[in-house]
Amino acid sequence: MKIIGVTACIAGIAHTYMAQAAIEKEAKKQGHECKIETQGSMGNENELEEHEIEAADVVIIGADINVEGIERFDDKVVYKTTVSECVSEPEKVIAEAIKLIG
């Protein structure tokens, strides 16, 4: 499975990056390809390329604020959740996202 996503928390200092690491670690453990863009205090990093969005099976949005460029995912299957869910329960988040593709 190819999983992509975006994480963004209010302060953009810590939890955005914890969420990214938690999702990427869990996805890797399950044998998925995964790339998570962070929208935090340093701006947007690890930005998703057009071809990566194209190839993705599912998009995870873990955000407590509005995500920039959300329209990039208009044609994709998107699972929306919070930053805290991504950090605390990455396994559940990935399971729910995959459930959406059926």
Next chain:
Amino acid sequence: MIINEKLIDFYGKFKNKEDAIHQLITMAKIENRIKDVTIFYEAVMKREAEASTSLGYSVAIPHGRCDEVSEPFVAMAKLKEPMMWNDKEVRLIFLIGVPKSSSDNLHLKILANLSKHLIDDTFREVLLETEDVQEVLKLFSEF
């Protein structure tokens, strides 16, 4: 440096979350990282009220992003006995302070890297088990 040996407490013992935040702020004040202690404390507590800063992994990261911070910092406490931080048990606390207008990418990068590493079980074990402040400082210098 974002952290130094005076911003590290290996033997933290706190009555509760408020007490922990208060003591860590005091450490930061002594190191001249913040201007007004009360205003900074309120900023941290306001953030804490929006959502708990402990999301598992035995870690809490209370933080304040406001202009009472004169120099970005991390103050760290290790607890011999775990304590409750809202509904989660914590053994490591990192209080983070960043000026509101900061575009200081060097410090923000260190904080982002610290956050990512906290997900890693081995990294947390090293922090929990070490008795050597220099080892902690070395980890930070590698971010």
